[in-house]
Amino acid sequence: MLKNIQMIMNVFLVMLNTAFTSFVVSILAIIKFVLPFLGVKVAMSKLANKQMWLWATINLWLLNVNNKIDWQIEGGENLSKDQWYLLISNHLSWADIVILSSVMKDKMPMGKFLLKHSLLYVPFVGLACWGLDMPFMRRHSHEYLVRHPERRNDDFDAINKACEKFRRVPTTMISFAEGTRASQEKMATAKTPYQHLLKPKTGGVAFTLNAMNELLNGVVDVTLAYPENRENPFDDLLKGRMTKVVVNIKLHEIDENLSGDYFNDKTFKRGFHRWLNGVWQDKDDFLKGVYSSTSDESQ
Template sequence: MPVFAALKGSASFILIVMNTLICFVPVMVLALLKCVLPFVAVRALLNVVLDRIATFWIGVNNINQRCLGRSKVDVSGARDFVLNDWYMVTANHQSWVDILVLQRLFNRRIPFLKFFLKRELIWVPFIGLAWWALEFPFMKRYSPALLKKRPELKGKDIEVTKRACDKFQHFPVSIMNFLEGTRFTGEKHHQQSSHYKHLLMPKAGGLSFALNAMDGKLHKLIDVTIVYPNGIPSFFDYLCGKVKVIKVHIRMMPIDSALLGDYQNDAEYRASFQQWVNDLWQQKDQQFERLMQSGGNDCD
């Protein structure tokens, strides 16, 4: 890697760390207040302030990326978003860079993005505690083998999803769900015998549980297809400016009542919803191919 690119990436990383540390202090103070003042109105107000701090943090990081990374994001598709609505956001997942791209696209355009996270990520220094304070939903998934040994755990992950989404009923929010459940690699693609050329198999259950837990509040789905024409980058590659172009297509579609139901106990609904997700993913796979072959559009 050229020395200048490495220095630029290091400088960008240091700025992200500094920005994180500066914002971390007020986030932790407000999180402590939430613990000692467990009143609904107070917690709601503190959540608004916390989201604004996080929005500021993302805004500073976005300036950093534009000035030092200088990656161009070619965007096509829907752009008509508002801040006072509830959205479900889905995207294909290839790299940690995906999260930076999504934040760059949607910061101050839709309500603050809340990601479903693996419970283990709460231990990430500083960021893990910040995610907890911002009430990101931490998920605990149980393997089929463990459920077979301990059947009492069945449905526990669903309960966690419902409790997390209950907190999002009272103010506009955007809930982010990577349906593949993990980052794409050629090895994972082969192991799954995926039906799709560019994507892993989608997991419909988590999306269904989130939609139902929100009791109809989520009535718009934003589906994002992210393509790195020159190969999937690492986080540091992105900071170093080695990712020249990122292509993104955004679709927005309604979430109607037919998509709501009992995924766990209603076999007919479960099959119907899984087919809807499969169709969504098939269209995304085709869009991915088109983006690989196309030129650029609007740059963000």
């Protein structure tokens, strides 16, 4: 009963924090729309990012107040808030967005996520995300694209348009390369060579990388784990049951593995596949160590 009450209170506070942030950023978005001058757009984008930082800061405070978390964060010392990054991460739970924002907020520019286009119509939240220059993805079905082949590049165009805006203000673009959460159910049926991960989808990562290539100072590779809360990390987070969060951060420099035309250069495409699959294999090996050590401790 007590845990349910705590969960209700936590949900209310998180929603209140999110609603306030959405309201403020929406106002900034309206100003940017009404006064479409470059100086105004840059100023409003910077203010929106600061509001997003405040949202993440309050969330981190709520996490620590309501949970006794053993934070195990490794890496990220050489990152800067004045540079541009592409962040790739494994995806386990809705908790990932809160954790990533909270952990990375003082290390690098506030992150932008690839969002479903339907979120654009959610009151305040959609307008706020638009104000934060987050790209909205339509993710057309194969059947739709067969009927409308001219819409095949909609998602790529959305990313490219967003990346043009990112030139104005230091930005981190976040990609959950697996495309979906690696839940226990999905892992049981997925054809994946990894023990703890789904296969990464290279196309979206490659296009974002290509669109931001001139700006990028590096690719930030984050591995997340909730070793003692693997079943329901988001629920446990809200109920005050989260006990350990593992965040491993690596920085990959932009080199020949990351600079090329993925869609027209077959040699580069094969090399990029090898590189990303190698990154995912390293993640999987890291997670094996995390989960095995947790299992040993519980015995």
